[in-house]
Amino acid sequence: xxxxxxxxxxxxxxxxxxxxxxxxxxxxxxxxxxxxxxxxxxxxxxxxxxxxxxxxxxxxxxxxxxxxxxxxxxxxxxxxxxxxxxxxxxxxxxxxxxxxxxxxxxxxxxxxxxxxxxxxxxxxxxxxxxxxxxxxxxxxxxxxxxxxxxxxxxxxxxxxxxxxxxxxxxxxxxxxxxxxxxxxxxxxxxxxxxxxxxxxxxxxxxxxxxxxxxxxxxxxxxxxxxxxxxxxxxxxxxxxxxxxxxxxxxxxxxxxxxxxxxxxxxxxxxxxxxxxxxxxxxxxxxxxxxxxxxxxxxxxxxxxxxxxxxxxxxxxxxxxxxxxxxxxxxxxxxxxxxxxxxxxxxxxxxxxxxxxxxxxxxxxxxxxxxxxxxxxxxxxxxxxxxxxxxxxxxxxxxxxxxxxxxxxxxx
Numbered sequence: 001x002x003x004x005x006x007x008x009x010x011x012x013x014x015x016x017x018x019x020x021x022x023x024x025x026x027x028x029x030x031x032x033x034x035x036x037x038x039x040x041x042x043x044x045x046x047x048x049x050x051x052x053x054x055x056x057x058x059x060x061x062x063x064x065x066x067x068x069x070x071x072x073x074x075x076x077x078x079x080x081x082x083x084x085x086x087x088x089x090x091x092x093x094x095x096x097x098x099x100x101x102x103x104x105x106x107x108x109x110x111x112x113x114x115x116x117x118x119x120x121x122x123x124x125x126x127x128x129x130x131x132x133x134x135x136x137x138x139x140x141x142x143x144x145x146x147x148x149x150x151x152x153x154x155x156x157x158x159x160x161x162x163x164x165x166x167x168x169x170x171x172x173x174x175x176x177x178x179x180x181x182x183x184x185x186x187x188x189x190x191x192x193x194x195x196x197x198x199x200x201x202x203x204x205x206x207x208x209x210x211x212x213x214x215x216x217x218x219x220x221x222x223x224x225x226x227x228x229x230x231x232x233x234x235x236x237x238x239x240x241x242x243x244x245x246x247x248x249x250x251x252x253x254x255x256x257x258x259x260x261x262x263x264x265x266x267x268x269x270x271x272x273x274x275x276x277x278x279x280x281x282x283x284x285x286x287x288x289x290x291x292x293x294x295x296x297x298x299x300x301x302x303x304x305x306x307x308x309x310x311x312x313x314x315x316x317x318x319x320x321x322x323x324x325x326x327x328x329x330x331x332x333x334x335x336x337x338x339x340x341x342x343x344x345x346x347x348x349x350x351x352x353x354x355x356x357x358x359x360x361x362x363x364x365x366x367x368x369x370x371x372x373x374x375x376x377x378x379x380x381x382x383x384x385x386x387x388x389x390x391x392x393x394x395x396x397x398x399x400x401x402x403x404x405x406x407x408x409x410x411x
Contacts, residue, residue, distance in 0.1 A: 035081055042079025045411070046089055049073075050158065052406040056100070056111040059398035067113040068097035071158040073122065083130035089123040093158045093191075104194050111400075115158040118191035123162055133172035140164050143181060144310075145207045146240060149257075149277075150222055152310030157189040161308075165203075181205040186226075186308060199307075201225035201233070201265065215243020215254070224307060225265030232307040235264035238275065250284030255292075261304050273297040273304035273328065288337040297361045298328030316356045316370040317389035318400045325396070328361025346377040358396070367396035383408040 033041060049072055056065035075089030094117050101107045102116035125139035143163050145151040154161040165183035186199040202225050209218040218240040225233045238259025245252050259275040274297040281290035294314070296304040303324030315321040315331050335354035343349045352374045358367035372389040385406040393399050 039079040039081035039085075044077050046073065046075040046077065046087075048408065048410040050406065050408045052115075052158070052404060053097075054100075054113050054115070055403045056113060056400065057402075058111040058400040059393075061109070061111050063099070063110050065100035065111040065113055066097050067095060067100040067102075067115060069093060069095045069113075069115045069158055075123070080129070084126055084128045087123055087125050087127065088121075090120065091122040091159060092119045093117060103190055103196070114189055116191045116194065118159050118193070120159065120187070120192060122160065134168065134170045137167045140187065141167065143167060143183075143205070145179065145205065145220070146218060147242075147255075148310035148313060150220065150236065150259075150306050151205055151207075151308045152313070154189050154310045154312065156310070156312040159189050159191055161189055161310075162187045163308075175211050177209045179207040179209075196228075199226045199228055201227045203308075205308075212243075214245070215241055217241050220259075222308070223264055226307065227266055229307075230266040230268055231302070232305050233263065233265040233267035234261050234305055234307075236261045236275075240277075247282070248284075250282055253281045253283070255279040259304075263302075269302050271299050271302035273299055273302065273324075275304050286339050286341070288339070290333075290335045292331075292333050294331045294333075295361055296324045296329050298324065298326050300326050300362065302326055303328050303361075315358070316391060317372050317387065318370055318391040318402050320368070320370075320391055320397045320400070321358070325360065325367075327363050327365060329367065330359045330361050332357045332359075343377070346379055349375075349377045351375050365396070366394045368393040381409055381411065383410075 051070040054067045072092045077087040078085055093115060099110060100113040101110045103112060103114055104116040123140050123142060125137050125141045128136045140162050142153045143151055144153055163183045164185040165181055167181040170178045183203040188197055190197040192198060204223040206221045207218060209216050220238055222236045236259050240257040242255040257277040261273045263269055263271055276295040279292035281288060303326050305324055311322045312319055321329055333354060333356045337352040339350040341349060354372045356370045359365060368391060370389060370391040374387045377384045387404040389402045391400045
């Protein structure tokens with residue numbers, strides 16, 4: 001670990017604890033408070049501990065990967081002073097078992113598990129609400145738009161993705177919500193010790209939505225410029241409609257989306273690619289079912305890319321399609337879930353299974369298929385996740401099996 005030592009991290013965490021807990025207690029004893037003291041006394045601590053075991057068995061490697069990692073997230077958010085709150089948050093990621101390629105540890109004889117050792121400033125932001133129906137957030141922040149298909153925080157990985165910039169949301173025009181952001185740096189999951197850990201450039205994100213009786217209609221424009229990897233610079237214009245309705249004894253949910261992408265900014269690739277999504281699900285009692293068809297097109301020069309997205313959430317959990325092939329990708333998927341709720345001492349118990357069939361958007365190439373299984377539960381303040389994914393390759397990548405066991409504690 002190069003950024004901070006473990007000793008420095010512990011001292012930092014202790015300082016944050018003293019600031020967020022001891023200071024308010026002292027302020028309560030001093031009687032009437034100034035606006036500054038009130039903001040300090042309203043400060044709330046941020047703490048999360050997550051540990052995860054991840055194993056990877058992948059054709060082409062003599063060794064299987066085993067990663068036992070943990071993350072400590074600590075910080076605070078003050079109360080409002082002149083309608084402005086300050087949030088400071090650090091992440092510390094380390095490993096207890098390191099038989100894996102973290103992308104920065106040099107262990108290339110193992111499959112990749114992108115959870116490198118890092119100690120970083122995760123968020124440092126000022127949030128102002130002084131303008132009517134408007135929130136302005138300045139600094140290093142988490143940005144998630146819609147379902148994170150195009151802009152997200154990659155929250156699955158231990159070191160999440162954040163953005164440096166300014167974001168403005170406004171709801172002064174009735175039900176219309178305007179959400180715009182300027183980003184000059186993406187702080188990626190690889191950490192600042194990696195050449196791929198920081199992406200800089202002038203990127204503009206816009207998302208405008210309006211609720212209707214049948215669902216939310218959204219239009220979006222994402223102009224992404226990355227100086228370090230010009231091939232992912234692109235402009236994406238699209239629309240999305242998502243809603244749910246009572247149907248018979250259950251609930252029907254549905255999403256349709258379409259977008260067009262082309263080169264932008266520093267890109268030196270002349271291309272045009274399309275995106276389509278049709279997704280529908282039905283939930284009845286404790287059961288849920290879903291089917292969908294998602295297409296990221298390609299024109300043999302470049303496939304439709306989503307460089308700021310939460311990629312693990314889409315197109316299979318083995319992460320075979322983090323970048324779209326030039327021939328594009330069609331993902332036909334079905335899933336089922338069962339949520340019994342409470343089972344003994346456990347609460348919020350859920351089980352799920354999902355199947356993906358992957359093929360190219362052009363040239364009729366059968367890429368492969370994947371099946372995934374997941375179970376989630378809570379016990380008091382602890383959350384548990386057990387997940388498994390098995391990718392069977394045809395004409396793309398290699399057979400891969402991944403297993404995860406994760407524990408989360410937050411307050």
